Amino acid sequence: MSRPLSRGPSPSCRFGLALWTRSLFALLVAAGSIVCRGAVARAQTADAGAMPPVEDNAIIGHVLFDQLEGRTNGNQWEFRWGGEGWIGTDMNKLWFKSEGFLENGIATDGDSEALYDRPIPYLKYFDFQAGVRYDLDSNPGITWGAIGIEGLAPYFFEFAPTFYFSDRGRFAGRVTGSYDLLITQRLIAQPQFELNLYSKQDAARGVGSGLSDLDTGVRLRYEITRKIGPYIGVAYTQTFGETAHFTREEGGIVHDPRFIFGLRVWY
Amino acid sequence: MHPPNDSLRRPGLSRRRFVQGMLAGGAIAGLDLWRWPKLGLTAAPATPQLTGNNFDLVIGEMPVNFTGKPAVATAVNGCVPAPTLHWREGDTVTISVTNRLSTDTSIHWHGLRVPADMDGVPGLSFAGIRPNQTFVYRFPVIQHGTYWYHSHSRFQEQTGHYGALIIDPGRKDGLEYDRDFVILLSDWTDESPETIFTNLKQQSDYYNYNQRTAGTFLNDAARNGLGATVSDRLMWGRMNMTPTDLSDVSAATYTYLINGQPPAANWTALFRPRERVRLRFINGSSMTIFDVRIPNLPMTVVQTDGNDVDPVTVDEFRISVAETYDVIVAPREGSAFTIFAQSIDRTGFARATLAVRPGLTAAIPPMDPRPLLTMVDMGMGSMQAMADSSRMQMKDSSAMTAAHDTAGSADMSGMPGMHHHGAQAARPQPAPFVVVPQQSRGKSRPPGQPGPGVIPIMAAPGAVEMPAPKSFDLRVGPQVDNVAMDPTQRLNEPGLGLNGNGRRVLTYADLRARWRGLDLRPPEREIVLHLTGNMERFIWGFDGRKFSEAEPIRVSLGERVRIVLINDSMMNHPIHLHGLWSELDNGKGDFRPYKHTINVKPGERLSYLVSADTPGEWAYHCHLLYHMEAGIFRKVIVS
Numbered sequence: 001m002s003r004p005l006s007r008g009p010s011p012s013c014r015f016g017l018a019l020w021t022r023s024l025f026a027l028l029v030a031a032g033s034i035v036c037r038g039a040v041a042r043a044q045t046a047d048a049g050a051m052p053p054v055e056d057n058a059i060i061g062h063v064l065f066d067q068l069e070g071r072t073n074g075n076q077w078e079f080r081w082g083g084e085g086w087i088g089t090d091m092n093k094l095w096f097k098s099e100g101f102l103e104n105g106i107a108t109d110g111d112s113e114a115l116y117d118r119p120i121p122y123l124k125y126f127d128f129q130a131g132v133r134y135d136l137d138s139n140p141g142i143t144w145g146a147i148g149i150e151g152l153a154p155y156f157f158e159f160a161p162t163f164y165f166s167d168r169g170r171f172a173g174r175v176t177g178s179y180d181l182l183i184t185q186r187l188i189a190q191p192q193f194e195l196n197l198y199s200k201q202d203a204a205r206g207v208g209s210g211l212s213d214l215d216t217g218v219r220l221r222y223e224i225t226r227k228i229g230p231y232i233g234v235a236y237t238q239t240f241g242e243t244a245h246f247t248r249e250e251g252g253i254v255h256d257p258r259f260i261f262g263l264r265v266w267y
Numbered sequence: 268m269h270p271p272n273d274s275l276r277r278p279g280l281s282r283r284r285f286v287q288g289m290l291a292g293g294a295i296a297g298l299d300l301w302r303w304p305k306l307g308l309t310a311a312p313a314t315p316q317l318t319g320n321n322f323d324l325v326i327g328e329m330p331v332n333f334t335g336k337p338a339v340a341t342a343v344n345g346c347v348p349a350p351t352l353h354w355r356e357g358d359t360v361t362i363s364v365t366n367r368l369s370t371d372t373s374i375h376w377h378g379l380r381v382p383a384d385m386d387g388v389p390g391l392s393f394a395g396i397r398p399n400q401t402f403v404y405r406f407p408v409i410q411h412g413t414y415w416y417h418s419h420s421r422f423q424e425q426t427g428h429y430g431a432l433i434i435d436p437g438r439k440d441g442l443e444y445d446r447d448f449v450i451l452l453s454d455w456t457d458e459s460p461e462t463i464f465t466n467l468k469q470q471s472d473y474y475n476y477n478q479r480t481a482g483t484f485l486n487d488a489a490r491n492g493l494g495a496t497v498s499d500r501l502m503w504g505r506m507n508m509t510p511t512d513l514s515d516v517s518a519a520t521y522t523y524l525i526n527g528q529p530p531a532a533n534w535t536a537l538f539r540p541r542e543r544v545r546l547r548f549i550n551g552s553s554m555t556i557f558d559v560r561i562p563n564l565p566m567t568v569v570q571t572d573g574n575d576v577d578p579v580t581v582d583e584f585r586i587s588v589a590e591t592y593d594v595i596v597a598p599r600e601g602s603a604f605t606i607f608a609q610s611i612d613r614t615g616f617a618r619a620t621l622a623v624r625p626g627l628t629a630a631i632p633p634m635d636p637r638p639l640l641t642m643v644d645m646g647m648g649s650m651q652a653m654a655d656s657s658r659m660q661m662k663d664s665s666a667m668t669a670a671h672d673t674a675g676s677a678d679m680s681g682m683p684g685m686h687h688h689g690a691q692a693a694r695p696q697p698a699p700f701v702v703v704p705q706q707s708r709g710k711s712r713p714p715g716q717p718g719p720g721v722i723p724i725m726a727a728p729g730a731v732e733m734p735a736p737k738s739f740d741l742r743v744g745p746q747v748d749n750v751a752m753d754p755t756q757r758l759n760e761p762g763l764g765l766n767g768n769g770r771r772v773l774t775y776a777d778l779r780a781r782w783r784g785l786d787l788r789p790p791e792r793e794i795v796l797h798l799t800g801n802m803e804r805f806i807w808g809f810d811g812r813k814f815s816e817a818e819p820i821r822v823s824l825g826e827r828v829r830i831v832l833i834n835d836s837m838m839n840h841p842i843h844l845h846g847l848w849s850e851l852d853n854g855k856g857d858f859r860p861y862k863h864t865i866n867v868k869p870g871e872r873l874s875y876l877v878s879a880d881t882p883g884e885w886a887y888h889c890h891l892l893y894h895m896e897a898g899i900f901r902k903v904i905v906s
Contacts (some may be wrong), residue, residue, distance in 0.1 A: 051389060051390055052815065053388050053419070053814070053900065053902075054895055055421070055896065056814050056896060056898035056900070057813070060465050060468050061465075062465075062469045090745075090804060090806050090813075091745070119744075119745030120745065121743075121744045122743070123745075124507075124745065124747070124748045124801060125507055125748075125801075125804075152507055154504065154506070154507060155501070155504035155505060155507070156504055156507055181481070182478055182479070182481065183481045184481075184482065185476040185477070185480065186476075226473050266469070
């Protein structure tokens with residue numbers, strides 16, 4: 001999505017979304033409890049009332065902030081966050097994703113997703129994901145159902161297309177991709193892109209129908225450790241069609257190249 | 268044999284205290300601690316020997332410092348590694364194990380033929396030893412040789428809970444030597460093993476800092492041409508595999524130890540010129556396969572996994588995790604030799620010294636070039652990559668020849684003489700083969716291992732028709748990233764990174780048991796298992812199933828089966844069957860080497876025979892600790 005200036009929240013709109021949110025989160029919680037119960041049940045079936053000889057279904061968690069960065073075009077600064085996390089076993093996980101921009105205390109283009117995740121048989125490195133996306137920022141929000149896949153395409157290409165649908169007949173799509181190019185063992189260049197599409201215009205959030213926006217960049221990070229990697233880079237965002245029109249109306253920038261300085265961290 | 272000499276026994280202790288990596292604490296709790304009187308194990312101040320029939324072992328935490336940073340280890344009687352236990356074949360031993368940890372613990376006697384409830388695997392043999400509880404192990408010792416013991420609870424083995432176990436033969440076995448040393452290899456990390464495990468789950472190449480980069484691309488393009496390099500990168504990339512994936516955990520976190528001493532501390536064993544020295548190599552690592560050599564000193568391998576083999580003299584051998592190799596060396600000239608054990612991924616090494624005086628050192632050889640995996644390692648046998656492989660081999664050998672020059676090629680000329688001069692000449696003839704009726708087998712305890720005077724059970728009369736193996740039950744789910752299309756026989760290969768290095772390197776095909784096997788029946792059944800994994804997800808299993816997803820393997824008591832292993836993955840897997848011997852099919856007929864841990868190379872197909880002579884539930888698993896916990900574990904039920 002593009003980044004229009006804040007319009008203030010609309011309470012009536014949020015109320016309508018609550019149903020979606022509730023039902024889908026209930027689904028996720030149910031999935032989560034199945035994951036946990038499964039692990040406990042397995043532990044209990046072991047001999048002699050003991051733990052099993054190996055705990056190959058342990059629950060593991062992971063949080064990755066791929067993008068925690070300042071972006072500047074010389075005049076303006078904005079802060080960008082983008083990250084994901086998961087918790088679960090090899091076969092059943094709960095995923096969380098979040099991204100957005102922060103400028104002068106106003107959040108734009110923010111969304112968060114909660115997804116159930118399961119490896120896909122025969123697609124060795126891809127997971128199926130389904131859940132909810134909630135557009136959470138200083139603009140009126142909207143809740144979507146989400147279905148997608150995420151994983152490692154051949155040639156080590158990280159790839160995640162996701163399809164979104166809302167209760168008011170709206171559809172949206174997002175495709176993200178990235179690639180880690182090792183310059184040295186610790187100096188890594190990462191080209192990345194994110195494309196958004198919408199079936200219908202949403203003036204309140206400043207998106208038009210069709211191809212809406214592209215966020216792309218190249219980051220050069222140095223992994224001090226695997227888990228801490230400061231980086232510099234360039235990012236380029238562009239809005240298209242109706243969205244570009246909205247962006248111009250808002251006084252935003254349609255073609256927006258910026259220098260970035262950030263930190264990639266994970267736990 | 269020389270009585271242990273005090274000046275020999277404690278070399279350079281005062282000096283050693285200042286060397287980085289000395290154990291920070293080593294208080295030894297009250298126990299029957301008296302040194303082994305006979306063999307004169309010397310020069311190892313950190314690891315005490317316990318001998319006798321009764322032992323009290325206390326498992327507790329202990330502060331240590333192996334890397335310059337303080338850390339906490341899991342110690343046995345205040346020692347890391349645990350005290351060396353010295354038993355005698357024919358004795359019944361009693362070991363009281365008290366747990367002073369805040370979590371459960373256990374001791375597994377690796378390679379020992381014990382009743383199933385004494386095997387020490389929580390969840391299979393018993394419930395584990397709870398905090399502040401004492402568990403008493405008691406069993407007859409029916410075998411001899413070099414073994415080891417370790418915790419079978421989660422990751423305690425990684426944090427120091429492992430030690431050597433030496434069993435003297437009940438009757439003379441003819442091996443002659445003047446000195447006897449345990450060389451216990453291990454890998455130490457200051458990180459929590461739980462952290463290592465989650466790191467691997469989150470990013471499976473976390474510890475690989477030797478990946479292909481833009482730099483290696485340019486080098487390869489300059490050497491092999493741009494087109495060849497691009498197509499090579501594309502070939503690996505298409506499968507999302509990397510040829511640099513030699514070891515999941517590297518020296519990026521590990522410090523490699525010999526007898527609990529990091530390389531800088533230089534654990535030293537003392538000998539007098541012209542003595543024959545027995546070195547008992549034990550790989551007590553969690554994840555590290557080592558390539559071991561002693562430059563300028565050929566080694567005669569006389570035993571593996573506690574079982575005698577016909578002596579074979581080599582310059583180098585690969586020791587996979589949990590294996591043991593006993594070698595005899597006879598240094599004739601020279602006053603110091605480096606025992607050099609480099610990790611399979613060439614990221615680091617463990618080192619010790621054999622010397623005539625404390626403080627002497629020999630040169631430490633450079634590590635060999637780091638090899639790359641080939642398509643053969645992916646189970647694509649003779650396919651396209653033969654060219655790649657031979658190209659790499661050439662690169663390998665030319666570089667290694669250079670490295671070898673420093674070691675001196677005179678080794679080779681000394682070898683044949685050594686062979687006869689060594690243990691082989693001294694060994695007695697194998698006992699005559701005696702056949703006893705098969706029925707007697709049920710009443711008495713099964714023989715512990717082949718040996719002089721041990722009577723094999725009768726061979727089944729006539730030929731036994733073995734049913735064709737039912738097609739294996741491989742499930743290809745997200746747990747599997749590759750299935751070997753064309754697995755190859757690789758018993759006569761020393762292993763990746765050792766092929767054609769200009770040295771004589773031991774292979775599995777060189778191993779021939781010194782004594783005729785215990786059970787001469789042909790197998791009645793074949794069990795085919797694939798060793799599978801998804802490298803990216805760090806999931807491992809047999810036949811695409813983790814332990815928690817799989818049914819146990821059932822074998823009838825008294826049954827003789829052939830286990831066929833096909834390694835679909837690109838990593839070596841040391842496969843360990845508890846309680847029963849694994850008799851490797853390597854073309855030696857009735858003299859198959861008896862082993863407890865069999866290393867299966869990437870893309871390899873091998874088989875071994877198992878006589879299910881002891882009932883119970885036995886663990887069967889890959890001995891790479893994090894692989895095991897990631898699922899490559901099965902229960903074998905003998906009933």
